[in-house]
Amino acid sequence: MKINWGTGIVLAFIGFISFIMYFIITMHTDEKYYHDLVTEDYYKQELKVQKDIEKQKNANALATNVDWKKTDNGIVIMFPETLKAENITGKVFLYRPSNKQFDFDTVISLSNHNLLIPDKRLLDGRWNIKVDWQYNGKSFLYKKEIVY
Structure with missing residues (x-):
């Protein structure tokens, strides 16, 4: 044929x-x-960008910014020692890019300048951490991509 x-x-x-x-x-x-997209309410989050930029500028103006370290118990978020721990309020949001079911947030409640996020809540891999906090009426923001 x-x-x-x-x-x-x-x-x-x-x-x-x-x-x-x-x-x-x-x-x-x-x-x-x-793979999940960044967030379900993408456009609503986009409207908050300018406020977040101002908060990040405030955080960068501090003598020492928020930092983190990995320990055997989980992730320890360290706030500036120069500030009174009892006046620090806000939220810590951990976002898992590969699966939104593991996303969670924690209210900041400090007795010293450290906040522990327990190891049992964290899976190995990439996380985006966002610390949105206030001190004496002034807002600050810390964002970081971490690998746990």
């Missing part, structure tokens, strides 16, 4: 379209290719 040019072109198109459809269906149905 002889295949002419027209039949060859049609078969090539059918093959190409079949490959593309297989690729699209695989990407939409296979769990290993699923």
